[in-house]
Amino acid sequence: MTAVQQGTIVKTVRRRRGLRKETGYWAVGVAVALLLLAPIVLALIRSFQGPAGPDGTPFTLQNYARLSHAGSSVWSYAANSLMVAVATAVIVVVLSTLAGFALARVRFRGSGVVFLLLLVPFMAPFQGILTPLFLVLSAMHLNDSLVGLVLVYATFQLPFATFLMRNSFAQIPLAIEEAALLDGASTRQLLLRVMLPFAVPGAITASIYAFLFGWNEFLAALTLLVTDSKYTLPIALSNLQSGAYGQVDFGLLDAGAVVAMVPCIVVFLVLQRFYVGGLAAGAVKM
Numbered sequence: 001m002t003a004v005q006q007g008t009i010v011k012t013v014r015r016r017r018g019l020r021k022e023t024g025y026w027a028v029g030v031a032v033a034l035l036l037l038a039p040i041v042l043a044l045i046r047s048f049q050g051p052a053g054p055d056g057t058p059f060t061l062q063n064y065a066r067l068s069h070a071g072s073s074v075w076s077y078a079a080n081s082l083m084v085a086v087a088t089a090v091i092v093v094v095l096s097t098l099a100g101f102a103l104a105r106v107r108f109r110g111s112g113v114v115f116l117l118l119l120v121p122f123m124a125p126f127q128g129i130l131t132p133l134f135l136v137l138s139a140m141h142l143n144d145s146l147v148g149l150v151l152v153y154a155t156f157q158l159p160f161a162t163f164l165m166r167n168s169f170a171q172i173p174l175a176i177e178e179a180a181l182l183d184g185a186s187t188r189q190l191l192l193r194v195m196l197p198f199a200v201p202g203a204i205t206a207s208i209y210a211f212l213f214g215w216n217e218f219l220a221a222l223t224l225l226v227t228d229s230k231y232t233l234p235i236a237l238s239n240l241q242s243g244a245y246g247q248v249d250f251g252l253l254d255a256g257a258v259v260a261m262v263p264c265i266v267v268f269l270v271l272q273r274f275y276v277g278g279l280a281a282g283a284v285k286m
Contacts, residue, residue: 040261047255063255074256077236084146084232085214088153092161092210093203100165101191105177115166121159130223137224144226152224153214161206168202169195204274212264233260
């Protein structure tokens, strides 16, 4: 066997091995994707079925029409959730950007201690401090208020967002900051015009986490809100009426779940190209 033939055989074997690896990779990827998408697809299908369930019931928009008559309109609850989620994301991004820039770039004594103290809420279980939060909001006359709920959500999202933004600013080369300062840039100009464009992936990642938390959180909203008209969408979904004799109306419930999923999916799909970059930025330089 000549050297040329041996080389051809080796290339063929390597090509087949590579093809098998690629086929296995795609097979596993498709299987995992189908496994994760199955509940979403089933919920979507069930949301278009009548109360009788999947046994021959034709597709209908009846469940979505009934959402408007489930207590107060579910769409008003969705509007409450949207306001809370957007406000939480805005507050978290603004405050974490300022705090992250200060902790990463402003030299002052005790900055490391301050950073560690900001991370302390990570160690506090959310359920364990709901009662103190309830008392604090009552003293501030913010109980049963969407504003109070936003403040609670922002408080619990700020530690992670600050950690993320601090590391996003810390990875920016020092030479860029020095060049801007030599050109006469003020601290505000340094942050807004020079440093912040490099930290946009981290800010967007923080906003995604804050938005999804504000949109999906249930326990604090259930504890702190009393008035029906101020309920958020997760509480509304838990209060959807059941059928006769306690039977769960899955069609109506799944229609509400689909409504709750749509903003999360849209936000993630629109901002996903920044998401991985933001997480990578937050993973370096402790």
